[in-house]
Amino acid sequence: xxxxxxxxxxxxxxxxxxxxxxxxxxxxxxxxxxxxxxxxxxxxxxxxxxxxxxxxxxxxxxxxxxxxxxxxxxxxxxxxxxxxxxxxxxxxxxxxxxxxxxxxxxxxxxxxxxxxxxxxxxxxxxxxxxxxxxxxxxxxxxxxxxxxxxxxxxxxxxxxxxxxxxxxxxxxxxxxxxxxxxxxxxxxxxxxxxxxxxxxxxxxxxxxxxxxxxxxxxxxxxxxxxxxxxxxxxxxxxxxxxxxxxxxxxxxxxxxxxxxxxxxxxxxxxxxxxxxxxxxxxxxxxxxxxxxxxxxxxxxxxxxxxxxxxxxxxxxxxxxxxxxxxxxxxxxxxxxxxx
Amino acid sequence: xxxxxxxxxxxxxxxxxxxxxxxxxxxxxxxxxxxxxxxxxxxxxxxxxxxxxxxxxxxxxxxxxxxxxxxxxxxxxxxxxxxxxxxxxxxxxxxxxxxxxxxxxxxxxxxxxxxxxxxxxxxxxxxxxxxxxxxxxxxxxxxxxxxxxxxxxxxxxxxxxxxxxxxxxxxxxxxxxxxxxxxxxxxxxxxxxxxxxxxxxxxxxxxxxxxxxxxxxxxxxxxxxxxxxxxxxxxxxxxxxxxxxxxxxxxxxxxxxxxxxxxxxxxxxxxxxxxxxxxxxxxxxxxxxxxxxxxxxxxxxxxxxxxx
Numbered sequence: 001x002x003x004x005x006x007x008x009x010x011x012x013x014x015x016x017x018x019x020x021x022x023x024x025x026x027x028x029x030x031x032x033x034x035x036x037x038x039x040x041x042x043x044x045x046x047x048x049x050x051x052x053x054x055x056x057x058x059x060x061x062x063x064x065x066x067x068x069x070x071x072x073x074x075x076x077x078x079x080x081x082x083x084x085x086x087x088x089x090x091x092x093x094x095x096x097x098x099x100x101x102x103x104x105x106x107x108x109x110x111x112x113x114x115x116x117x118x119x120x121x122x123x124x125x126x127x128x129x130x131x132x133x134x135x136x137x138x139x140x141x142x143x144x145x146x147x148x149x150x151x152x153x154x155x156x157x158x159x160x161x162x163x164x165x166x167x168x169x170x171x172x173x174x175x176x177x178x179x180x181x182x183x184x185x186x187x188x189x190x191x192x193x194x195x196x197x198x199x200x201x202x203x204x205x206x207x208x209x210x211x212x213x214x215x216x217x218x219x220x221x222x223x224x225x226x227x228x229x230x231x232x233x234x235x236x237x238x239x240x241x242x243x244x245x246x247x248x249x250x251x252x253x254x255x256x257x258x259x260x261x262x263x264x265x266x267x268x269x270x271x272x273x274x275x276x277x278x279x280x281x282x283x284x285x286x287x288x289x290x291x292x293x294x295x296x297x298x299x300x301x302x303x304x305x306x307x308x309x310x311x312x313x314x315x316x317x318x319x320x321x322x323x324x325x326x327x328x329x330x331x332x333x334x335x336x337x338x339x
Numbered sequence: 340x341x342x343x344x345x346x347x348x349x350x351x352x353x354x355x356x357x358x359x360x361x362x363x364x365x366x367x368x369x370x371x372x373x374x375x376x377x378x379x380x381x382x383x384x385x386x387x388x389x390x391x392x393x394x395x396x397x398x399x400x401x402x403x404x405x406x407x408x409x410x411x412x413x414x415x416x417x418x419x420x421x422x423x424x425x426x427x428x429x430x431x432x433x434x435x436x437x438x439x440x441x442x443x444x445x446x447x448x449x450x451x452x453x454x455x456x457x458x459x460x461x462x463x464x465x466x467x468x469x470x471x472x473x474x475x476x477x478x479x480x481x482x483x484x485x486x487x488x489x490x491x492x493x494x495x496x497x498x499x500x501x502x503x504x505x506x507x508x509x510x511x512x513x514x515x516x517x518x519x520x521x522x523x524x525x526x527x528x529x530x531x532x533x534x535x536x537x538x539x540x541x542x543x544x545x546x547x548x549x550x551x552x553x554x555x556x557x558x559x560x561x562x563x564x565x566x567x568x569x570x571x572x573x574x575x576x577x578x579x580x581x582x583x584x585x586x587x588x589x590x591x592x593x594x595x596x597x598x599x600x601x602x603x604x605x606x607x608x609x610x611x612x613x614x615x616x617x618x619x620x621x622x623x624x625x626x627x628x629x630x631x632x633x634x635x636x637x638x639x640x641x642x643x644x645x646x647x
Contacts, residue, residue, distance in 0.1 A: 082432050129629050132636045136375045136575060139431060140567040141632065147564045148625035155618045265564065269377075269439045276436055309447035315440025319433050320425055 033197055033284040036291070040190055044183045056182050057254070062294045063189040064250045067196050069274040069286035071243035076272065077280030078204055079236045080216035082139045085126070085146025086271050089119045089241045091263030093248020095153060098165040098258040108171035108179065108249070115245040122149070123241030127234050146268055153260040164259025171253055179253055189250045193287070196243055200283055203239070212236055216281075273315065342476050347597045348590065353482045355589025356489030360544035361562055362569040362581040363496055364537020370513040370576015372530055375431050376423070377438040379541055380563025381445040386411045386542025387558065388449060390549040391458045400463035400550065407546045408539055415538020419531050427530065442560070449556045457553035485547050492540070493582055500578050509533065513576035565592075568624055572631045574638025583639060588624050595623040 040059060047055035072086045096115035105111070126145040130138055154162050170179045179185045203209055214222045215229040222229055252258050261267070270293065278289025296314075300307035365379045389410045394403030422441065426434050466484045469477035500506040508529055511519045520526040545559070552558070569588050573580025600616025607615070631639065 076432075082435060084435065126629075129632055132632060136369050136373070136431060137571060137637070139375055139435060140571050141628070144564060144568050144571070144625055144628055148622050151621035152618060155621055157617070158614070265560070269435075272432075273436065273439070276432065306447045306451060308443045309451070312440040312443030312445075312447065316422060316437050316444070319429070319437040319440070320422070 029282055029284045030201070033287065036284065036287055037190070037194055037197075041187075044186060053182065056186050058294070058298065060182065060186045060189050060250075060254050062291050063186070063193050064247050064254055065271070065274065065294060066287045066290035067189070067193050067247040067250070068244050069271055069278070069290045070193070070196055070200060070283065071240040071247065072271050073275045073280055073283065073286040074200060074204070074236050074240045074243075076275050077282070077285070078209065078212050078216065079233050081131075081233060081237065082142075082272075083130075083237070083240075084139050084143040084265065084268050084272065085149075086142075086240070086244055087265070087267030088146040088149040088263045089123065089244035090248040090251060090267070090271075091153065091258070091260065092119050092122060092149060093245030094252035094258040094262050095159070095165075095248075096245070097171060097249050097252035098167055099159055101167055101169075101171070102159065102165065106169065106172050107175070108173050108253075111171055112246060112249050115249045116242045119241045119245030119248075120238050123238040124234070127237035127241070131230055131233055131237070143265055143268070146263060146265055150260050150263045150265070153263065160259070162260060164257055164261070167252065167256045167258070170256060171249075185250075185253055189254070192246060192250060196246075197283055197287070200243075204283065208232065208235070277318075342473070343597065344594075345472065345476065346478065347593050349478055349482070349486075351590035351593035352586060353486050353489075353589070354593055355586035356486050356493075357544050357548060358562070358565055358569050358589055359582050359585035360489055360492060360547075361541045362566045362573070362585050363492075363578050364533070364540040365566055366570045366573065366576055366578065366581045367509060367513070367533050368537050369570060371509060371516055371533055372427055373516070374423075374427055375434045375438070377435060377563065378418075378441040378445065379537070379566065380559030380561075381442050382411065382415060382538045382541040382559070383545040383562050384449065384554075384556070384559035385414055385445065386545030387549045387552075387554045388453055388458070388545075389414075389542065390546030391460045391554045392453075394460050394549075400460065400466075403460075404546050408543060411542025411546075412535050412539040414542070416531065416535040418538070419534040423534060424527070424531070446556050446560075455556060457555040459553055460549040462550040481550060485551075488547060492543070496578055505529075505532070565624070568628050570638075572628055572638055574641040577638070577640040580638055580640030588627070591627055592620075592624050596620040599623070 040063065043059050044056050047053060047059075068086070068090050071089075072083065075081045075083045075086070093115035096118055097111045100106070100111050100114060126142070130141045130145065133141060153159075159165055170177065170185065172178065179188060204212075211222065211227055211232050215227070215232060219229045248262070251262065274289035274293045275286045276289070277292055278287065279285030297307070297311070300310045303310070361379065361383050365376060368374055368376050368379070386407060389407035390400070390403050392403075393406040393410070394400045397403050397406070418441070422437060426437055429437075462481050466481045468480050470480050470483060471477055498506075500509055508519060508524055512526065512529060516526060519529075544562075565588060569581055569584045572587065573582070573584030596617075599620040600613040603612035603616045606612075635641075
């Protein structure tokens with residue numbers, strides 16, 4: 001089945017052959033991430049210096065989607081679960097902000113807590129059902145649950161329905177409008193991204209992460225040595241859902257607007273593209289993928305309103321002629337350097 | 340109340356029949372090739388556009404349909420040759436990405452060729468009008484024609500799958516494709532056939548709805564998701580399962596939207612009932628799917644045996 005896969009697994013072949021960016025794994029990964037984070041950190045002063053404040057807005061979007069892509073990578077790259085409904089969590093997180101704000105609760109900590117609880121619960125219920133299946137079933141079911149959340153928000157006319165909901169102001173912290181400025185929101189998002197990266201790094205290097213990767217490589221063998229893959233996969237699914245919800249909290253604040261479009265299945269597809277573009281199963285990959293994707297989107301949109309056509313062509317060519325995204329390309333260019 | 344029920348039930352069956360036409364090809368592609376194809380919905384859209392264009396060219400819907408079908412078949416075969424045959428051996432994630440890219444290409448491509456504005460197709464003269472049901476109740480003849488055409492296609496498919504040599508190979512392929520290949524069947528040609536045929540069925544569904552829905556870019560996306568629900572409920576690779584599940588989903592969705600608020604009014608006050616009903620109705624089919632999966636993780640009629 002995975003004839004061209006670069007990973008030879010004897011016995012049962014997992015549904016998604018794992019791919020690892022050899023060059024970007026291990027210490028190289030941490031170094032690359034540190035470089036990206038420092039580059040982002042010095043961006044606002046540079047943007048101010050060259051008089052282009054829009055750069056900060058763009059960079060905030062990039063950071064927010066990097067968090068979402070990072071969370072998806074835990075499921076997709078480390079858990080080998082092709083989840084096609086991940087945007088639903090981002091949208092639920094964003095709606096947690098908007099709905100609470102419309103009732104006068106605008107403290108960001110309360111909103112974030114609500115988003116995390118809501119997304120964890122949604123992930124727990126839908127994950128428990130979806131994980132009873134595998135392969136194409138899993139893809140279709142996560143897609144269907146994502147659409148379910150989407151249609152729920154579309155028909156929830158009390159909170160804007162299809163038109164969405166505009167926030168009157170950004171979230172506050174203990175009553176102080178600390179996120180009101182674009183630059184402070186950017187640094188807050190960046191801080192969440194760095195913390196998420198460090199947290200997931202610790203998680204994937206822990207025993208939990210090793211079991212998860214073992215399940216990715218060969219679930220039957222993991223079962224044979226006494227692990228319950230289901231529990232580990234479900235835990236990863238819930239953690240990823242909660243983190244995506246946190247990205248949604250930031251997204252709602254960045255746009256000061258929420259709408260069901262955040263949870264559409266095209267958004268979920270784009271998140272997958274980010275993860276794969278950057279190289280899945282590496283933590284720095286999705287961050288690079290989110291940067292590359294959003295810059296590409298912005299760049300293509302300059303040329304023509306039909307930029308999605310270009311994106312589609314690029315995707316098809318990427319799949320037909322390369323394997324393993326940017327990280328895979330780097331690996332092929334510079335030869336194998338497995339940790 | 341009964342009249343409303345009858346009308347909505349007929350609408351539900353008609354919707355289900357359309358879902359079946361799209362799902363029949365897709366379930367075979369999933370089942371036999373173990374391949375996920377997100378681009379099946381855009382084939383439905385392309386079929387609708389073909390029907391609209393050829394109807395405008397020939398001035399007659401039936402002529403237009405007669406040209407749109409082979410055009411959809413050809414379109415499917417070209418896609419198979421250019422893209423899909425290179426994806427059979429890949430893992431699911433590659434297939435998801437490539438077919439997602441194909442959706443973007445075709446949705447934008449349609450906008451470039453035909454424009455973003457919706458197109459409408461007139462209902463053909465001989466199929467217009469309504470037929471009387473009971474008492475003063477009438478039902479559009481064209482929707483009856485859709486149901487009839489869908490049922491005929493279902494019977495044809497049943498004969499093809501259960502009583503021909505090709506059908507035997509299809510069923511064998513859905514259970515164990517490598518074994519069929521090892522027995523000397525050219526599985527690649529079988530795949531190509533299934534794909535082209537599935538594209539034509541989806542195109543047929545799109546062409547049939549062209550007169551009653553507006554033909555617009557992205558019209559296949561919603562149908563694709565519902566088709567997935569149908570396939571998951573029916574069981575991947577099973578045409579019979581797709582039929583049962585499609586009718587079930589069509590009925591539950593249509594009746595739920597109409598009668599959900601009415602039923603809820605019995606337990607809560609009217610305004611809350613209509614609000615809750617409208618919010619919950621679109622979720623019904625997903626709840627149905629979750630329930631089916633909970634009890635039967637591989638759908639109602641799984642094609643593969645216990646081994647898979």
